[in-house]
Amino acid sequence: MKRHRERQEADRAEWGSAWVETGHVFTQEDGSWLHPGKVTDLFERLVAASGLPPIRLHDLRHGAATLMLAADIDIKIVSDTLGHSDTRTTRDIYQSVLPQVGKSAAEATAKLVPLQRKTEAEKAARRAAKKEKAKKAATKNAGKGKGGKPKNKAKAQPKADMKAKLRKPKK
Structure with a gap:
C-alpha cells in the first residue's frame, strides 16, 4: 500500500491542476473514479496470465x-466491511460453510448423540425375535377376518333375514 500511495502521489504531481481529487485509494491515472468494469477486466487478465483456475472478482468478496x-x-x-446496511x-x-467448519460442526453435534452399535449377533437375534413374533x-x-371376527360362512345370514329378525311383530 505504501508503494501504491507513493505512485499515486507522483501521478498527482504530474497531473497538477488536472488531477481529480476523489479521496479514493484506487483511481485512474488522473485521480478520477475507477470504473468497476475496468477493474474486473484487469483482474480477469491477471488470473489468466497467472495460470490459476478462473475465478470471478466477486468470488473473492464472498470468500473473504x-x-x-x-x-x-x-x-x-x-x-x-462489506458495506451492507443489514446483517441479514x-x-x-x-x-x-467451509468444509472444515462444517465437519467440526457435524462432529460436535454427533458427540451429543449417544452411539449404540449392535453386534451382528445382536442384530440376528433381533431379526429372529421379530420373525417369531410375526x-x-x-x-x-x-x-x-377384519376386526378379529371369525370367518364362518355357515353362520353368515343374508341381510334380508337379519332385518326380519330385528323387526317387531305387528299386533
Whole structure:
C-alpha cells in the first residue's frame, strides 16, 4: 500500500491542476473514479496470465466474508466491511460453510448423540425375535377376518333375514 500511495502521489504531481481529487485509494491515472468494469477486466487478465483456475472478482468478496465469519469475527463487523446496511444480507448471501467448519460442526453435534452399535449377533437375534413374533401373530389371527371376527360362512345370514329378525311383530 505504501508503494501504491507513493505512485499515486507522483501521478498527482504530474497531473497538477488536472488531477481529480476523489479521496479514493484506487483511481485512474488522473485521480478520477475507477470504473468497476475496468477493474474486473484487469483482474480477469491477471488470473489468466497467472495460470490459476478462473475465478470471478466477486468470488473473492464472498470468500473473504466467509473466512471472516469462520474466524468468529462479529457479523456486524463483517457486514460493515462489506458495506451492507443489514446483517441479514451478509448472513443470507455471503456466509458459506467451509468444509472444515462444517465437519467440526457435524462432529460436535454427533458427540451429543449417544452411539449404540449392535453386534451382528445382536442384530440376528433381533431379526429372529421379530420373525417369531410375526409368526405367533399370524397363527393367532388365522381364520379371522377384519376386526378379529371369525370367518364362518355357515353362520353368515343374508341381510334380508337379519332385518326380519330385528323387526317387531305387528299386533
